[in-house]
Amino acid sequence: MSAVQLTPKDLKSDQEVRWCPGCGDYAILNATQAALAEIGVPREKMTIISGIGCSSRFPYYMGCYGFHGIHGRAAAIATGTKTANPDLSVWVVTGDGDAMSIGGNHLIHTMRRNVDLKILMFNNQIYGLTKGQYSPTSPAGLKTKTSPFGSVDLPFNPINLALGSGATFVARTVDTNPKHIKSTLLAAAAHKGVAFVEIWQNCVIFNDGAWKDWSTKDARAERTIDLQPGQPLVYGKDNEKGLRISGGEVEVVAAADADVWDPTTAAPLAYVMAYLDEREDLPHALGIFRQHDKPTYDAAVKEQVDALTAKKGKGDLKKLIYTKDAWQVG
Amino acid sequence: MSIAVTRQDDVVIRFAGDSGDGMQITGNQFTDTTALVGNDLATFPDFPAEIRAPAGTRAGVSGFQIRFSSTDIYTAGDIPDVLVAMNAAALIVNYKDVAPGGIIIANTGNFTERDLQKAKLATNPLEDGTLDGYRVIAIDINARVTEALAGSPLTSKDVLRCKNFYVLGLMYWLYSRPLEPTLEWLAAKFAKKQDLADANRTALRAGYNSGDIHEVFQGRYEVVPVENALPGTYRNIMGNHAVALGLVAGAELAGLKLFLGSYPITPATDILQHLAELKEFGVITCQMEDEIAGICTAIGASYAGMLGCTTTSGPGLALKTEAIGLAIMTELPLVIVDVQRAGPSTGLPTKVEQADLLQSLFGRNSDAPLPIIACATPADAFDCAVEACRIAVQYMTPVILLSDNYIANGAEPWRLPEMDKLPHFPAAQVTDPAGYAPYARDGKLARPWAVPGTPGLEHRIGGLEKEHITGNVSHNPENHQLMSELRRDKVLGVRDTIPTPEVSGPREADLLVVGWGSTYGAIRSGTERLRRERNVSVAHLHLRHLWPLANGLDEIFARYKQILVPELNMGQLSRLLQGEYPDHRFLHYGKVKGKPFTAREIREKITAVLEGKS
Numbered sequence: 001m002s003a004v005q006l007t008p009k010d011l012k013s014d015q016e017v018r019w020c021p022g023c024g025d026y027a028i029l030n031a032t033q034a035a036l037a038e039i040g041v042p043r044e045k046m047t048i049i050s051g052i053g054c055s056s057r058f059p060y061y062m063g064c065y066g067f068h069g070i071h072g073r074a075a076a077i078a079t080g081t082k083t084a085n086p087d088l089s090v091w092v093v094t095g096d097g098d099a100m101s102i103g104g105n106h107l108i109h110t111m112r113r114n115v116d117l118k119i120l121m122f123n124n125q126i127y128g129l130t131k132g133q134y135s136p137t138s139p140a141g142l143k144t145k146t147s148p149f150g151s152v153d154l155p156f157n158p159i160n161l162a163l164g165s166g167a168t169f170v171a172r173t174v175d176t177n178p179k180h181i182k183s184t185l186l187a188a189a190a191h192k193g194v195a196f197v198e199i200w201q202n203c204v205i206f207n208d209g210a211w212k213d214w215s216t217k218d219a220r221a222e223r224t225i226d227l228q229p230g231q232p233l234v235y236g237k238d239n240e241k242g243l244r245i246s247g248g249e250v251e252v253v254a255a256a257d258a259d260v261w262d263p264t265t266a267a268p269l270a271y272v273m274a275y276l277d278e279r280e281d282l283p284h285a286l287g288i289f290r291q292h293d294k295p296t297y298d299a300a301v302k303e304q305v306d307a308l309t310a311k312k313g314k315g316d317l318k319k320l321i322y323t324k325d326a327w328q329v330g
Numbered sequence: 331m332s333i334a335v336t337r338q339d340d341v342v343i344r345f346a347g348d349s350g351d352g353m354q355i356t357g358n359q360f361t362d363t364t365a366l367v368g369n370d371l372a373t374f375p376d377f378p379a380e381i382r383a384p385a386g387t388r389a390g391v392s393g394f395q396i397r398f399s400s401t402d403i404y405t406a407g408d409i410p411d412v413l414v415a416m417n418a419a420a421l422i423v424n425y426k427d428v429a430p431g432g433i434i435i436a437n438t439g440n441f442t443e444r445d446l447q448k449a450k451l452a453t454n455p456l457e458d459g460t461l462d463g464y465r466v467i468a469i470d471i472n473a474r475v476t477e478a479l480a481g482s483p484l485t486s487k488d489v490l491r492c493k494n495f496y497v498l499g500l501m502y503w504l505y506s507r508p509l510e511p512t513l514e515w516l517a518a519k520f521a522k523k524q525d526l527a528d529a530n531r532t533a534l535r536a537g538y539n540s541g542d543i544h545e546v547f548q549g550r551y552e553v554v555p556v557e558n559a560l561p562g563t564y565r566n567i568m569g570n571h572a573v574a575l576g577l578v579a580g581a582e583l584a585g586l587k588l589f590l591g592s593y594p595i596t597p598a599t600d601i602l603q604h605l606a607e608l609k610e611f612g613v614i615t616c617q618m619e620d621e622i623a624g625i626c627t628a629i630g631a632s633y634a635g636m637l638g639c640t641t642t643s644g645p646g647l648a649l650k651t652e653a654i655g656l657a658i659m660t661e662l663p664l665v666i667v668d669v670q671r672a673g674p675s676t677g678l679p680t681k682v683e684q685a686d687l688l689q690s691l692f693g694r695n696s697d698a699p700l701p702i703i704a705c706a707t708p709a710d711a712f713d714c715a716v717e718a719c720r721i722a723v724q725y726m727t728p729v730i731l732l733s734d735n736y737i738a739n740g741a742e743p744w745r746l747p748e749m750d751k752l753p754h755f756p757a758a759q760v761t762d763p764a765g766y767a768p769y770a771r772d773g774k775l776a777r778p779w780a781v782p783g784t785p786g787l788e789h790r791i792g793g794l795e796k797e798h799i800t801g802n803v804s805h806n807p808e809n810h811q812l813m814s815e816l817r818r819d820k821v822l823g824v825r826d827t828i829p830t831p832e833v834s835g836p837r838e839a840d841l842l843v844v845g846w847g848s849t850y851g852a853i854r855s856g857t858e859r860l861r862r863e864r865n866v867s868v869a870h871l872h873l874r875h876l877w878p879l880a881n882g883l884d885e886i887f888a889r890y891k892q893i894l895v896p897e898l899n900m901g902q903l904s905r906l907l908q909g910e911y912p913d914h915r916f917l918h919y920g921k922v923k924g925k926p927f928t929a930r931e932i933r934e935k936i937t938a939v940l941e942g943k944s
Contacts, residue, residue, distance in 0.1 A: 013790065015802065044785040049630070052793075059790050060803060065782040067633055068792025069626070070656050076623040080630025080638065081782070083614060084589055088634065088782050106626075109619035301614055308609035315611030317582050318749045321575060323565055326746060327366055330561025 004042045008033040011043065011063045019054060024175035024201035028122065029061055031181035036064075039189040041089045048091045049078040051098035054129050055122040055201070058093040072103025075110040078117050079297070086298040089189070092119040096137040097127050100156050104136075111165035111194050113297040118188045118195045123158060124203040125210045132206035144206075159274040159289055162196040169195035170270065170289040175202060176215045180226070180286065187288060193296050214284050227273060227287035232258040235283050243282070245272055250282060263291040333542065334549045335506060340399040341553055342407035343501065346424045347416030349392040350382050352494035357394025359498055361741050363511045365566035368555025369398040372851060373741045374406035374926065379596070379680045386440070386448035391423045400554050404707075404851035406740065408928035412504075414497055416440060416471070419449035425461060434464045435500070437493070439472025467546050471496055478536035482529050492533035499537025506552040509538060560745055567744040569708035569737035570597070573641075573667055574604035576715025578611050580665070581637045583716065584723045585756040587612040589636040591627030593620055593646065596679045597735045598669040601641040621649035625666065629653060632662040633791075635759060635781035637719060641667040644686045645676065647730075651694050654728055658698050658817065660791045661769075661777045663722035663757070665715070670734040670847075672924045681924030682736040684847045685899035690730045691877055691906065697814055699821040701725070702877040704732040706850035709744035711737055714874065716752065721824055723757045726776040732876070734898075736848040736926050763787055768801030775820035777801075822878045830882035835861060835869030840940055842890035844916070846873045846903050849896055849927050856932030868936055876903070879910060887914045894919055894939055896927060917944070 011033040019025045036046060046064035050056035052071035059066025065088075069077045074092045082090045099107045099121045110117065126144065127133040134144045134151040137158060141150040162170045169191040173184040181199065188195035200211040214223050218237075225235040225243060233243040234255045242258025244251050250272060263270065270289040276282050309315075343360070347353045354375055364371050376393040383390030397407035412433045415421035417440035428434060441454055455461060456468055471493045478496070479489045495512075502509055513531060520527035541547060567575075581588035590613065592602040606615045614636070618624045621642055628638030642650065647668045657664045670686045672678035690702045701721050705714035711733055718731040760766060760778040763786030769777050780787040789801060797804035798812055833842070835857060845853045853870050860866035871886060873879070887893060895904040896919040904918035919935050921927055938944040 015790075042785070043788055045783055047782045050792075059792070062790075064788050066790035066792075067630075067660075068790065068794060070652055070793050073622060073626045073653065076618065076626035077630035077633070079616070079618075079623070080589065080591060080627030080632075081634040082630075083616060083627070084631035084634035084636045085781075085783060105619050106623055109623070301616070305609045305612060305614065309612070312610040315578075315608060317579055317611075320578065320608070320611070321746055321749070322563060325362070325366070326563050326565040327368065328563055329368070329556075329559045 004040050006037040006043065008037050011036055013061055013063045015060045017061050018057065020205050022204040023054070024124070024203070025055060025058075025122065027175045027178050028120075028181060028199055028201060029058065031178040032120070032185060033062070034178075035182045035185035035189065038186060039089065045087065046089050046091070047081060048093055049074050049081065050093040051095075051103055052129070053095040053098045053127075054203075055093055055095040056098060072098055072101070073106060074098070075103060075106040075117065075119065079110055079113070079115050082115055082117055083298045083301050086116065086302055090117050092117050094119065094121050096121065096123045096125060096158070097135045100136045100158065100161065108161070108165040111162055111167035111196060114166070114168050114193045114294050116193055116296040116298050118185070118197070120185075120197050120199060121158060122199050122201040124201045124207055126203050126207035128203045128206050157274055157277055158198045159277075160271065163270050163274060163290060167196045167290070168193040168292040168294050171195070172198045172200070172286050172289070174200040174211065174215050174220070174286060176217070177220065184287070191291060193294055223283050224286050225283040227261045227263065227285050227289060229263055229288060229291065230260060232260050234258050245269060248272065250276065250279075252282070263288045333545075333547065336549050336551050338551045338553050339401060340397070340403065341412070341505065341551070342395065342397045342410045343412045343414070344393055344395040344410040344424060344427070345414045345497070346391055346393040346420035347494070348385050348420070349378055349380070349390045350385060351392070351416045352491070353392045353394050353416070356494045356498045357396060358741075359512045359515065360501060360507070361396050362515070362566055363502070363507050364396065364398045365564070365743055366511055367507060369400065369553050370403050370556045370559065370743060371396060371398040371741070372403055372406040374736065375739045377680055379678070384448075386417055386419055386445055388419045388423050388449060391420045393424065398553055400556055402556065402559070404855040405926070405929055408930045414501065416493070416497070417449070418445045418451055418455070421455060422449055422451060425455070425464070428464060430463055432464055433467060434461060435467045435469065435497070437471040438468045439470045469546065474536065474540065475533055478532055479529055482532070483525050484529050489529065492529050495530045495533040496537035499534040500541055503538045503541030504547060504550055506550055509534060562745045564743045564745055566741050567708050567712070568739060568741045569705065569711045569733055570600035570669065570739070571604055572708050572711035572744065573705075573715045573731070573733060574601045576712040577605065577639055577665065577719065578608060578613060579712070579752065580716040580719025582611070583752055583754050584637060584719055586635070586637040586723070587614070588639060589628060589631035590615045590639045590641065591618055591624040591631065592616070592641045593618055593624045595621070595643045595646045597671055597738045598641045598643045598646070598667065600738065601667060601669070621646040622653060625650040625653040625664075628664055629657050629660070629662060632657075632664055633660070633782070635779075637663060637665070637723065637757075639665040639667070641669070643669050643671050644673050644689065647686060647689060648693065654700070655694050655696070655698050656793050657728040658700060659793050659796070661726045662728075663726055663779070664728035665718045665722050665731060666728055667715075667731045667733065669738045670732060672922065678924045680735065682734050682848065682926055683898050683922060683924065684732070684734050684849070685902060685922070686732060687846070687876060687899070687902040687906070690732060697818065699818050700728050700730060700877070701821055701824050701875070702730045702732065703875050704847040704873070705737055706847060706872055706874065708737055708740050708742050712744065712747070717874075720753060720755045724755055724776065724827070725774055725820060725824060726779060727821060732847060734848050760784075760787065767799045769796050770799050771816070774823055775816055824875075825878045825881050828875050828880050830880050830886070831871060831873060833869045833871050833886060836867065838889045839869045840867040840890070841892045841894060841936060842869050842871055842887065843932070843936065844871045844873065844893055844895045844903070844907065846876055846897070849898065852927035852929045852932050853896060855929040856936065859929065860933055860936060866936065866940065868940075873903070876906070884911055887911055892939060893917065894936065896921075896932060896935065898922060898926065
């Protein structure tokens with residue numbers, strides 16, 4: 001595989017990109033093309049499968065195979081594609097409404113099965129394509145066209161949902177940091193198994209600035225922490241602050257006293273990092289929350305087929321039909 | 331004293347008991363043995379939706395009817411000659427169906443006060459005159475089995491569970507069937523539970539021997555093998571099993587591997603279970619989180635180059651609706667099997683109905699045409715599954731195959747296909763980038779199938795309207811009109827590869843009975859008998875292809891003075907035909923009782939129509 005070397009341009013299609021000017025999707029598209037060019041997979045073996053929503057137009061803009069599905073079902077379609085041909089590199093592009101509302105069932109089951117899919121969920125906390133209704137990740141109280149007096153729904157924490165569903169790779173990145181998107185997607189691509197990547201994405205029209213308290217360059221330094229394997233949990237403009245987890249509580253310490261992050265641990269530390277979202281006094285976590293090795297669904301399915309074929313010999317249709325309880329007439 | 335053996339041509343037996351009494355096993359064993367004897371046969375299992383409804387109650391009664399004959403038969407019979415009633419509830423629910431003078435074998439061990447109460451009976455029907463006019467054979471089967479199994483290591487409760495094999499043995503004696511097939515089955519079934527194998531063998535033999543010893547019967551019967559059966563190799567088959575085998579065969583004949591994405595639902599689940607066993611055929615089965623995921627994985631697998639398939643029943647088909655539209659739009663091959671059951675909503679999950687025809691035809695948003703075929707009998711389900719695969723692959727389209735609960739769980743002898751005569755329809759997956767366009771079309775209007783992994787053919791498909799030829803997203807009004815017409819015409823074009831169905835009976839007559847699906851047997855049997863016995867001017871046409879309808883139907887309809895359409899619904903094929911052939915009048919005859927038509931009902935309706943009473 002290492003011989004394959006693409007450029008981001010190889011992964012552009014001839015279709016005109018039609019997101020709103022200023023949409024966060026542009027940065028994600030560019031960073032994805034940059035990342036996928038480097039994963040060592042030839043173009044014809046890459047397939048992007050999406051649902052419905054602004055983000056789900058993604059396949060049309062990629063120069064590989066693509067399937068724009070129906071609302072919420074991308075993970076199920078992709079499960080079929082990947083299981084039918086585990087040799088393909090299959091990427092699911094979806095949004096917060098597509099993945100966590102109408103497609104919630106497929107999302108959780110795809111993650112628990114550990115299908116070797118890379119799921120990129122663009123989270124802008126709003127329904128954009130239908131022009132501004134609250135989504136399952138909208139904060140309570142958000143005023144939208146369908147919640148003129150403030151949404152009374154409580155939102156999902158996508159990272160927690162993924163962790164709780166048993167996803168073996170769970171990460172988060174943000175549209176304002178293309179380098180971080182790229183490195184996160186490269187890590188996702190390298191992971192064997194399902195990878196769930198939440199991407200904070202700004203909808204410039206219907207929910208502008210939803211992430212601005214964390215996503216601008218300055219805010220990122222002070223109000224986010226990047227979880228990277230083997231790296232200390234430090235943040236701040238000069239990485240001067242650190243986090244330490246003790247007794248289930250997170251405390252701010254000097255950088256030198258920070259814990260080192262290990263996404264492979266069986267301890268429930270990833271959940272603790274996800275709960276930072278609910279703390280005003282602590283940074284929100286980006287980066288890799290969890291990275292576990294488990295058998296993948298698609299490989300397990302293939303192994304059974306191969307093992308049974310080896311044991312019984314390749315199926316013979318005539319023997320299947322002409323069983324020993326058959327009888328002759330005439 | 332030796333007991334005389336009388337020859338009979340045609341016998342109907344109904345086994346009825348509690349849903350925990352093993353009546354389905356008993357019926358299936360009798361069926362398999364009867365098939366080996368060489369009789370033609372048809373079966374009708376009829377069981378409650380609950381796995382174990384309250385014991386001893388009327389709601390808990392499970393039945394299995396088998397008809398076997400020395401001649402060709404088409405239905406499981408209208409009227410049992412013999413009823414085996416394992417308890418009071420089974421008797422009271424079933425006795426009225428038995429032929430006058432017919433045999434009723436009642437297990438008196440389950441007619442205690444408490445059994446009568448549970449069956450809501452004030453008096454004992456064995457003693458109160460209810461059964462006057464029947465030949466009642468009252469046997470305390472509980473006591474007989476307990477006697478026969480004295481010394482068995484089984485608990486007394488487990489001993490009693492062997493009583494169905496006692497009854498089976500008795501019926502084998504009565505109808506002169508061999509014990510060996512069941513003895514072999516028991517040995518295999520309980521290979522690791524010798525105590526159970528021994529006990530059931532003993533019960534079976536005890537039942538058989540009791541016929542001679544106890545002299546409760548005045549005679550025995552034999553039903554000799556069918557003499558004029560078509561030469562060939564036969565095996566007994568149930569409809570769901572035949573569908574599974576047909577899908578495997580269809581995929582192989584297309585040169586593809588089969589992928590099944592499914593979700594358990596009565597009465598379709600057996601197909602998933604059968605296919606899950608066949609890994610050495612490269613069959614992939616995915617039991618998904620819901621019906622929608624079932625079809626969506628199948629679509630994803632077809633996209634990746636396998637033959638995608640999904641199996642379901644009516645409520646599941648409703649859930650798959652939007653995804654079927656996606657398969658129509660993306661023009662991928664897909665086989666959707668709907669084993670119909672009585673509805674709407676959850677309806678009667680274990681009862682038969684054929685009321686999903688209009689859902690199959692029209693149950694999608696917008697104009698979303700697809701081919702529909704329906705199987706007529708358990709054996710026919712194999713050919714129909716192969717045919718569904720052929721159309722899906724040759725026309726790059728989803729196809730709906732309609733079966734139903736009567737076919738799914740019914741059995742009949744299947745004359746096995748000659749392998750070298752099966753049709754071949756290799757799928758053409760393109761690999762050459764020269765001139766490739768995702769929505770270019772061949773002579774059948776099918777688009778090329780380019781599978782991910784093929785260098786140089788990278789393209790995008792999806793549910794948005796596609797531009798003719800290029801497949802790019804298009805909102806052009808003229809293009810949408812054109813693509814809608816192409817989708818319609820492609821499906822209509824299937825007509826060119828299907829034969830005009832043959833009429834059974836006279837070429838011209840007073841009445842043509844048009845049917846589809848599992849009503850085949852009742853209509854065939856009813857019309858043949860009216861012609862044979864009363865010289866009635868009636869013919870039968872059975873439709874396998876329900877969309878598109880075959881060429882030549884108009885000419886056929888024109889040759890008959892009246893047309894009657896019996897269906898297990900409130901008027902679906904009749905409505906379709908009325909719309910397609912407005913020059914003819916289609917008289918609907920519906921039944922929605924969760925039960926198949928009897929041949930008698932068909933005969934009576936035909937007679938009434940011809941006498942102008944209907």
